Amino acid sequence: MTQMPRENRVDADEDGQILDMIDRWVARELKPIVKEYDHEDRYPHGVVEQMKELGLFGSTIAPQYGGLGLSSATYAKIVMSISSVWMSVTGIINSHLMLALAIQKFGTPEQKSKWLPKLASGEIRGGLALTEPDAGTDLQGIRMTARCEGDHYVINGTKMWITNGAEGSCLALLVKTNPGAQPRYNGMSLFIAPKQEGFSVGRKLPKLGYKAIDTAELVFENYRLPADHLIGGVEGQGFFQVAGGLELGRINVASRGVGIAEGALKLASDYAQVRRTFGKPICEHQAIQLKLGEMATRARAARLLTLDAARAFDRGERCDMEAGMAKYFASEAALENSIEGMRIHGAYGYSKEFDIERLYRDAPLTCIGEGTNEMQRIIISKQFIKRNPAA
Numbered sequence: 001m002t003q004m005p006r007e008n009r010v011d012a013d014e015d016g017q018i019l020d021m022i023d024r025w026v027a028r029e030l031k032p033i034v035k036e037y038d039h040e041d042r043y044p045h046g047v048v049e050q051m052k053e054l055g056l057f058g059s060t061i062a063p064q065y066g067g068l069g070l071s072s073a074t075y076a077k078i079v080m081s082i083s084s085v086w087m088s089v090t091g092i093i094n095s096h097l098m099l100a101l102a103i104q105k106f107g108t109p110e111q112k113s114k115w116l117p118k119l120a121s122g123e124i125r126g127g128l129a130l131t132e133p134d135a136g137t138d139l140q141g142i143r144m145t146a147r148c149e150g151d152h153y154v155i156n157g158t159k160m161w162i163t164n165g166a167e168g169s170c171l172a173l174l175v176k177t178n179p180g181a182q183p184r185y186n187g188m189s190l191f192i193a194p195k196q197e198g199f200s201v202g203r204k205l206p207k208l209g210y211k212a213i214d215t216a217e218l219v220f221e222n223y224r225l226p227a228d229h230l231i232g233g234v235e236g237q238g239f240f241q242v243a244g245g246l247e248l249g250r251i252n253v254a255s256r257g258v259g260i261a262e263g264a265l266k267l268a269s270d271y272a273q274v275r276r277t278f279g280k281p282i283c284e285h286q287a288i289q290l291k292l293g294e295m296a297t298r299a300r301a302a303r304l305l306t307l308d309a310a311r312a313f314d315r316g317e318r319c320d321m322e323a324g325m326a327k328y329f330a331s332e333a334a335l336e337n338s339i340e341g342m343r344i345h346g347a348y349g350y351s352k353e354f355d356i357e358r359l360y361r362d363a364p365l366t367c368i369g370e371g372t373n374e375m376q377r378i379i380i381s382k383q384f385i386k387r388n389p390a391a
């Protein structure tokens, strides 16, 4: 068992049934195959089918559209549980649910009833395509354009680093409908973009970690979309629609960080109790106790910060500072716990036959995705000052 027992995870009382089911699924189905799929960088099609059966593709989609309608706090705990064993699998649902969120929050009634049921069932699977070769943090610098031609838009450009870009079948696609607009964000729009003629996968990108799932470069050449694929039906709203999902996106990444931090702690603590040097288990040496003490504190603090942000989000409160803090702290906790866990394993930590090396390779992504940790600290600081004006 790689996961922490529920009673050590702060929140024993909530969401018991669904979380028990997820924990069992992770232990029975994911844990036995993760090493093989990760090392072979093989897409887990069977896992996708199981996730459809579990309803995970509709986790946060409203029940009226066939989803489970889970709170973001419950969803965060699902992501934590899965990530403690295999973070990649959460990418299959996280960015899919960001696409669904954009439609659920900003779509027209017709768009909601057309797309959300198929997204909830997993019949259509997708993601969020924002980043381009020359624009990530500075999203307003994207170059992809959509030109209106009668009742269609013609889209040209390239997207980069798109999760589910190869295996998924539909994306929320951020483009410029008015490239000359000032301020730049007024010229941006978000489209529902299914795979069809004009949309091709340039290549799957090789990565340090986050293996098995696809991250792709996508090329759009004279890709024609009917005007009813413009989310909300009004041009110029894309930047705000994307920003409207950022808090939740950051809570999701924070949850991955918590999972890795807890997974690394459990692996290290188990190992330290059985590995012996100088006549006793290494967990009885003070140097190892210091590491485990810090790791346990970081993991718990990361969980509490993340659930605090998720609960604020569920109450409908503005939580950009809380989500930024959770994302920043939990991803750094993932990074630190994975390397400390590796040190505790000694040479075996460097072995591909042990799990800790995968957590070490997966952790850095949580510091980059959904806004780098440099940007998080800037957002936290600005928001803190705004909320605390000098007397």
Ligand SMILES: Cc1cc2nc3c(=O)[nH]c(=O)nc-3n(C[C@H](O)[C@H](O)[C@H](O)COP(=O)(O)OP(=O)(O)OC[C@H]3O[C@@H](n4cnc5c(N)ncnc54)[C@H](O)[C@@H]3O)c2cc1C
Binding pocket: 095, 127, 128, 129, 130, 131, 134, 135, 136, 137, 138, 160, 161, 162, 163, 164, 207, 210, 215, 365, 368, 369, 370, 371, 372, 373, 374, 375
């Ligand atoms: C595995 C993987 C999966 C991904 N999946 C997706 C996806 O599904 N969809 C998607 O749209 N994108 C995806 N991304 C892209 C990701 O969101 C971007 O990489 C991220 O936003 C950072 O952008 P960038 O890489 O262009 O870095 P840049 O923006 O070029 O930043 C480079 C460095 O400069 C710093 N920096 C930039 N601007 C400032 C500033 N104003 N002040 C201080 N520091 C600054 C950054 O913090 C960073 O350290 C993925 C990336 C990876 C690696």
